[in-house]
Amino acid sequence: MLELRPDYRALLLTVDGLIPGPGDAMSEALLTRAEEFARAALAESAVEDLPHVAAWREAYRAFDAKPQRTRNSLEALTRRAPAGLPRINRLTDTYNAISVLHQVPIGGEDLDRYVGVPRLVRASGEEPFDTTAEGVGVMEHPEPGEVVWRDDEGVTCRRWNWRQARRTQLSESTTRALFIIDALDPCTDEELATVADELVAHLSTSGAELTVRRQLLGRPSG
Template sequence: MSTFSPSIDPSLSRIAPGFRALSILVEAAPLLHPEVAEAALKQACKDVVENDVPWAAAHLDAWHEVFKAFGAKPKRTPNSADALRKRVLKDGDLPAIDPVVDLYNAISIRYALPVGGENSEAYVGNPRLTFAEGNEAFDIMKEGEPTVESPDAGEVIWRDDKGVTCRRWNWRQGIRTRLDSKARHMWFILESLPAMPQEALQQAGEEFIAGLHSMMPGAIITTQYLSAEG
């Protein structure tokens, strides 16, 4: 895991000054307590409705402005946290998918915070957040069939040496690096803007790590703060 080193293009500070992220690398252990994720997801959905964090609306609005700054339409392609929370507010809850995915979705919902989870073993080279040239490969499923498409030129993407791993910053993840609880090496990225307090990002990370340790005792976890400013 020591060679896995995410980075952020410094030029992103032009459209998202003050952007910071918490990178979490996990060497997984046997998943002994999946019920931890189920409980966290139920509580997060309840909190959104009954006891939401005070910065939620401001943080999601700030993400909308960042998306507009690189040409995306946030109402049509919302960031991942916004999309999850809209489903919760509409339906009252979110169905379980996979314990690891459910746990990071719970953090995303509770903290109004885009959270990505990836199988780091599927990466070719290191992940980097940057502007797309427009010819990078992005693998998705479309109408039940695997398809390769490309991002728009100037779009913000996460990518590695092989292609795009997540389009429109944190809107849609690709298939190749998709994560589930069977992965041996996992990478998570918690992404925030200044509208969310720095201490809240730290708290979200600590809560997520505690949940991982509870689910898979013995997991080895390392963290790193990232920003466009270096």
């Protein structure tokens, strides 16, 4: 998506050997830290004026998405954090908390539910997107030209980092995952690496012996 945002980078982190399950003391402590961080940040600034949130709002406008209606995952979590972040499962709670703490969007995908390789594309509008509406499973389609992550079966995340498909969400049985850490300026490649290091460190606290691979997409910062 460099034609839209030349400063865009994504650090793809594949992690094998995860120990899944419900939230635990580690993930709860991390969520609490993230909630406290967001309260302090929003006491000083409106959420839309936070530098990384503002950058993603601008990126959404570049493909005609309205950021007031469809908020990127970072903004949505940061807005929600002061009143309490969601508690979903150990893996999801961990990356959600780190997303808020480091102010970068992070997505998590179950690799065993993935079909083919992940790629970031402009949608044709015909791709299937498995989601829910009012608690009921539905199949939707992205808007033509929308920025989406997809695999061979369909869209895995709409509007760059807005909403994930049900099919590839992390669950309490996930042992292999792909984490997508998105960056726009002012986030640097060094900061991206720090986010990845912290994520892996927290995922390892259960005693898991992880196999980790990293790939940086996009132009190096600086």
